[in-house]
Amino acid sequence: MKILSGKLRGRNFYMPAHIRPTNNMTRKAVFDLIGHDLKGLDFLDLFAGSGAVGLEAISLGAQKVTLVEKDIKCLKVIDKNLDILGLKSTSYEARTCEVFRCDAFQTIKMLSKLGRKFDVVFVDPPYNKGLAKKALKTLCGYDILQPNCLIIVEYGKWEGKLSPDERFFPVTQRKYGLANIDIYKYEK
Numbered sequence: 001m002k003i004l005s006g007k008l009r010g011r012n013f014y015m016p017a018h019i020r021p022t023n024n025m026t027r028k029a030v031f032d033l034i035g036h037d038l039k040g041l042d043f044l045d046l047f048a049g050s051g052a053v054g055l056e057a058i059s060l061g062a063q064k065v066t067l068v069e070k071d072i073k074c075l076k077v078i079d080k081n082l083d084i085l086g087l088k089s090t091s092y093e094a095r096t097c098e099v100f101r102c103d104a105f106q107t108i109k110m111l112s113k114l115g116r117k118f119d120v121v122f123v124d125p126p127y128n129k130g131l132a133k134k135a136l137k138t139l140c141g142y143d144i145l146q147p148n149c150l151i152i153v154e155y156g157k158w159e160g161k162l163s164p165d166e167r168f169f170p171v172t173q174r175k176y177g178l179a180n181i182d183i184y185k186y187e188k
Contacts, residue, residue, distance in 0.1 A: 001015050004024060004028050005056070006059030011085055013055060018073060029174065029176060030122070030181060034183065038063075040063050046124070047069065067097065068099075112144050117145065118144055120150045136184075146186075147187070149186040150184070151168060156180070169184060169187050
């Protein structure tokens, strides 16, 4: 796969064989919907997989990107991707990316305790396990979202409509093949 836009555009990265990645068309659509200028924004990628969405956010200038993944095979691929893209050195870009090797729900709680706040959150759990709904509920229960934070949720088309807390104002809902993409703005 390739980075689609920004300063790392065209650079290749690895994809774990055992996961369902956010495909290029969907990833491009997400950033077309939320914008390509992420300068100064803190970006959280829950259920990061290969890190593709977070890597795209780095390429588009996000101030800080936090990747959260618990699968050891995916973590090895994320580590390899950071290395081949030059994001593991002491460069400025290396300091913009951090990886949490932990369950997404535990990480949300931990980030809240640390006082961390995010401007954009991307949630892409394994499909058809109810994890998208659980992630929205957990995000609402812990204080890690900046006012007007954008929350992008990718989930399987068979999972049914998400019904988040009333503080999540729907911005748009789209379908891309087997994927649904819902974008919400968090209103405190």
